[in-house]
Amino acid sequence: MTLNRRQFIGTSAAMATVLSAPMVKAQGKPRVVVVGGGAGGATAARYLAKDSKGGIDVTLVEPTRKYYTCFFSNLYLGGFKEIEDIGHTYGGLAAGGVNVVHDWAVGVDRAAKTVSLAGGVSVPYDKLILSPGIDFVDGAVDGWGLSAQNAMPHAYKAGSQSELLKAQLQAMPEGGVFAMVAPPNPYRCPPGPYERVSMVAHFLKQNNPTAKIIVADPKPKFSKMSLFQEGWANHYEGMVDWIGEDFGGGNVSVDPAAMTVTIDGEETKVDVCNVIPAMKAGRIAELAGVTDGNWAPVNAADMSTKADADVYVLGDAASQGDMPKSGYSANSQAKVCANAVRGALTGSKVFPAKFANTCWSLIASNDGVKVGATYEATPEKIAKVDGFISQTGESADLRKATYEESEGWYTGITTDMLG
Structure with missing residues (x-):
């Protein structure tokens, strides 16, 4: 079934910000700061706020007020989408209880457990989730x-x-x-x-x-x-x-x-x-001291970094094993991470980590192909369990169905991320 696309529009008036350490501490709640509002960060923030039912103070730090998905951006180049079709605001997250702060994260003090923002504010955390995407190798x-x-x-x-x-x-x-x-x-x-x-x-x-x-x-x-x-x-x-x-x-x-x-x-x-140059983890992961050079090594069970058990890295920036760097992967990793973080902070049940990914690609009108797999957490890495891929010579009807499936997924994942 192909789902209809929905847009979620929020206003700045709907967005609450936590800009004062004393105010946050007075609430007596565990504090999670999420840096990066893409497929990983937005999903983690939303699930933490939703599933804790207000029991965790969740702050999302994201500099842009409108998020344009990298997935489906090629379809904009091809004329299948308009730029507005891939742009999304953060009002749904704010309405769901996430404190959305539009600013740049410019530093992390892991000893003091604070994130410094470009605006001069220092935001405290008990757990920090970094999902900064990619930067380019000079x-x-x-x-x-x-x-x-x-x-x-x-x-x-x-x-x-x-x-x-x-x-x-x-x-x-x-x-x-x-x-x-x-x-x-x-x-x-x-x-x-x-x-x-x-x-x-x-x-x-x-x-x-x-x-x-x-x-x-x-x-x-x-x-x-x-x-x-x-x-x-x-x-x-x-x-x-x-x-x-x-x-x-x-x-x-x-x-x-x-x-x-x-x-x-x-x-x-x-x-x-x-x-399209060589890539590395977004700059804030390097500033936090959790990279091994270009990427941030993480533990497969919960996406915590090898450098600090209270800092987690999701999506493109993470070095985690067999999963490709994709929006689907980041969304999948975010749910595992949010469940683990909520359990660590509130004592709620933590489920075994399971991951999945599918990458759809459009070649021409109604000619869609896909590749994907399921994964599990091992002590060494996120390990591939099984996979699938489209085949050459497939029928036009199957290729059309694959493209329609991707449209339904896009609607589903953007709703899952942003509410």
Whole structure:
């Protein structure tokens, strides 16, 4: 069954903020601070507030007032969605008892158990949940940095970057060249770059059919590779040129001023260049001292960090084992974490950790594919139990049903996250 999409609109007047340590302490409740309002953080905050029935003081720190989902942002590029379709506010969380603070978390004092905000406030916690998503590794792509993101967008944090890349696509000259620099493993949403190639190809086929797409990839293979390549051959024949590791896809530099991409010594003039660099955990995880370099190692049973049992890391930022970095994964991990944190603070029942993930991708109109698995917590990691994946050669009816399933999931997960 396909569910209808719903939007949840909140006003700033509905949002309560906890900005004073004495006020919080006077309530006599255990305090949880959640940093990051995406699929992991928003879900954890909502479940803690809902399931504790007000017994835990939950504060969500999130700088943006509107959250744009990275999942489905490629469908916006392809023309299947409007930007408003992937934008969501935090009013539902506030109405559900979460104290929503719109500010940047800029530091963590684990000894004092406080989170420092850019506005100058220090927020105390008994348990801290970090779900900051990703940042980019400096110097990962020769010639590219954040100062070049307007010329060569990454669009891997949805919102303004998505709108910029869409505008650049729309402005491409007839017969122009779109280039993508794909990221090395591990990174957010393994099928994401290749769904993006599909959606860009879909847009160009309709609006600029003689345009070309070049993909420089440092990997020898990628998620759902046979499914995407089948789809590109069926829907966009001759448009997509994927250059993998074996053909120099990892030897890449860019010149944003000249709008050139050099792959294994061969320079190409391009009209649009989407650079998706190597990734690491969001900055606040590093500032909290819970990363091992790029990612935050966690315990599979409850998502607590290896560095501090009172600090938890969810979603893309976590190094947890076999689960991919995806919105579905973050949402699944958040429920396990919220149950464990509530149990630790209130003595409520803690259930054994079980995890699941599915990643849907749209290749063309009504041509959806998916991959997924279930997982369990082991002493070493989150371990895969079993999995599934779409097959090449599937019927058009099955592919359409898979796409409709993804639409229902989107409505379900955004409601589950944000109320």
